[in-house]
Amino acid sequence: MQKRVEELTIIDKQVIRNDYICWEIQSDKVFDKIVPGQFINIHVKDSPGTFARRPFSIHTIDYHHNSIQFMMKVVGDGTKALSKLEIGDKMDVVYPLGNGFSISDEEESLLVGGGYGVAPLYHVAQELIAKGKKPCFLFGARTQNNFILLDRFKNIAELFITTEDGSAGHKGLVTDHPIWKERIASIKKIYSCGPESMMEAVAHIAEKNNILCEASLDQVMCCGVGVCLSCIKNTIRGNEATCLHGPVFNTNDIVW
Amino acid sequence: MVDLSVDIGGLIIKTPVMTASGTCGYGEELVDFMNIPDLGALVVKGTTLEPRQGNDYPRMTETASGLLNSIGLQNKGVHYFHDELYPRIEHLNDHIIVNVSGSRIEDYVSVCEILSDLTKCTAVEVNISCPNIKEGGIAFGTSCSEAAKVTKEVRKVWKKHMMVKLSPNVTHIAEIAKAVEDEGADSVSLVNTFLAMAIDAQSRKPILSTITGGLSGPAIKPIALNMVWQVYQAVKIPVIGMGGIMNAKDAIEFILAGATAIQVGTATFIDPASCIKVIRGIEEYCNEQGVKNVRELIGGLII
Known part of the structure; x- marks a missing residue:
């Protein structure tokens, strides 16, 4: 799928044991094929010490809802700032990035x-x-x-x-x-x-x-x-x- | 309709916005995000005579409002560029500017000779300011006599537009600019990154493998702006401004300070479509301000 920069809407947020978050973010555009192992790169707002985007592997894709799930461990200022976002908020995302795994035919x-x-x-x-x-x-x-x-x-x-x-x-x-x-x-x-x-x-x-x-x-x-x-x-x-x-x-x- | 074209010294480009070398690869990495032909020029990765692996990992760290890097001119050498990369990217822009670097003056000369027959390579940006290689690079850019020498030798073999990229790690950047102007540079681009370092207090170790690196991004913008202003007043050749330009407003500031064109660098790492957004923003600004021709703004600072 062609790479793009887009604001995706948070449609689910599950906090697991305080420091892990499983997010689901949705696009209003249709997804083309996203390869397992590809990643997303998120812009962090409201964190003065954070300049670069933060990359996360894609956990799974819901093609019916054009949504991406990914997991985050809250470790530093960037992920801390992202962890404050709630359902309905937007994330500025560049995706899908990288090559991904080659899903081959081995039994x-x-x-x-x-x-x-x-x-x-x-x-x-x-x-x-x-x-x-x-x-x-x-x-x-x-x-x-x-x-x-x-x-x-x-x-x-x-x-x-x-x-x-x-x-x-x-x-x-x-x-x-x-x-x-x-x-x-x-x-x-x-x-x-x-x-x-x-x-x-x-x-x-x-x-x-x-x-x-x-x-x-x-x-x-x-x-x-x-x-x-x-x-x-x-x-x-x-x-x-x-x-x-x-x-x-x-x-x-x-x-x- | 605003006229965005500018003349950077015998070379007319359709918009005053270029990529900065080392921040856009060879352009092909960014085709999903923007229409590269819309840019004034595509300034590709620093190119040396021999292939270079660059410095060891880690090579980059973020700082407050900026990035610190020490990539070390990783590239596959000018022959690979000439034979493999150029044919792949020549359709991307009418002006593919190759940033040329080297450890010895002869290397700069050889690289330029090899690039001479590439039609779309209408200019070189002679990089005398890379802070991240052990020999050459910045050493040529921190002394007037060395900067003049490189410019003079390249001028002998390179007949097309010669832009010289200056280092900010000097006491009087305008003096260096004058030295390269006197030896035939058609334009100067500034600034390259500022020598800087980052330390991990926990481990008490430097964060970069090379200990020091070059700082870029919004953190350096006000200093870069001053340097462009200083150089603009000192030379007659066009100035290409850069240093922390993140949006059109920043770009306009550089143009008002005297830049004929600007380069967008670190912003591309945060938004790969930055260059095109800067062009659209400049156009909007001109429309709002009733500016018919972006050239009216060059050095238009009201004092």
Whole structure:
């Protein structure tokens, strides 16, 4: 879909455990195809110390209502200012940005997420399911309380979790989960999003087992359209702007 | 109908608004947001003789009312521009201005020679003011004799419009402007970014990988405006103003201070359609003020 700058209206706001917000924003124009893994870049008003836009992955799209859902963790001045907006208010958004995941035809795929990096994997799973495929989620967090909206994911596909403190699921990192041993032969594609160390570890497993793997990188961004060159990642082709050539990369192309 | 065309020194452009180098890529990144042919000129990313990877990440941080960057002239080199990029973008504007940078004077000369045969490349912007490369760049722009030397050598090989981009990191910017005017510059563009830094108090470390970088955005606008005013009074060649222009009102201020045309830079990072919005706004201003021709406003500051 063509990129655009637009004022979208907030039609839903769910505050989860004080510091996570799940937003739904609506356009009055019809959406063309938005690819899972693409992101939006929001202008922050009423925050004197905030100058650059703030990027967020798209969690899911409602094509009937031309609305976008995305999740936000309130961490700094920019997200704090945005968190004060209410249903009916407008957000100044540049979207849809970045390349997104390539939703391919592999029968079985593993969607590995960490922290609130799980958000865009919901949209990935929806697309896979629509194609008749069987995605499976594997999410990791430090502790049980770092997971959000797990039920939502559980409702559409099989879900495995790990926690570093053992408060839920398998104790350890996502890469320690037994599913790797049990299903490694049948998994043909990995989609990952989360902390870079997690995505790198997952990429190494994928490489060793010859599995196609894509990761959505989270460099600090500014323009979101590939002109400021601040969000670069070193790849086999040299430094590339993750907002334009990514955020999703084939992990074999990334120089970690 | 307002006449927005201006003559920037033997080169007539249809509106006084250009992109600023390093803030619009090669124009193709912005085609979804605006009609690039409507711009006065498209000033593309800084180009060097050899490809450059640029500086390490992190390269940018926000500050109050501005951005601090140290990209370090990441580009694929002039040959790649000439053979691959130019054919892709030549339809985007009648004036594709290439910002030329280098570590040695010979590099500036070589780059300009290679660009000479590109029809739509009607001008170069000689960048003697990049604060983010280890050698060259700003070093040429902070001394009158060095600035004159680069201008003189480029002038020998570049027969089309030569714009020289000045650094604000000097005591008397008007002196530098006069030095490049004397060596044949057709126009001067100013200002590039201000040397600045940002520190993370928690970790006690610099935020940028290069420790220091260049500050841009609304934070620098009043200083840039003064510099344009100073240079306008000192030289006869046209002045291209820039530094924190976010909207048409800012652009008009620069034109009143003496700028014949202006460049929009950091604003594009916040709104990728900024350039076109500035053009529309200038047109509205002229209509409201009964100005038939934007040229009437150049240096029109009432004192």
